[in-house]
Amino acid sequence: MRCATHPDVETNLRCGKCGKLICPKCQVQTPVGARCPDCARLYKLPTFRVSTKHYLRAVGTGLGAAIICGIAWGAISTVIPFLYLNLLLAPGVGYAIGELISLSVNRKRGTGLAVIAGIAMAISFLVTIFFFPRGISFFVSNILYLILDLAALALGIFIAVTRLR
């Protein structure tokens, strides 16, 4: 018997779902056994099955967390004007936002949820700018600050996204 996708490979393995002949080259291990690539694509872990309800909850939680964390973040960085502070605060905010969204969707994961977390993190950053403006002239005159802030934002987004991907 030969693999349906690789006619040059002899095999006696079958896809556990559709029964198609598969070989070690194309079989995909899932928690419910070996599958052909087609069936493996259709099979999704419960963790990755995300409904509209979850997306709505993620957006609501993300937005709320973004605003609250953004205000706290801006307040702290105004009180403590330490140049590298955002590099410490942004990952903390990213973690908090990612964690809160994750809790709101019962620890589900997925690209869509990760994108929501990333956007929430970016909104949080914008909140700090709008509520605690340092002024555009400040950024223009201090390119180092701008670079550090963007690095901090990137770090925060990375951490927020990682919690939901």
Ligand SMILES: [Zn+2]
């Ligand atoms: Zn199959």
Ligand SMILES: [Zn+2]
């Ligand atoms: Zn094969």
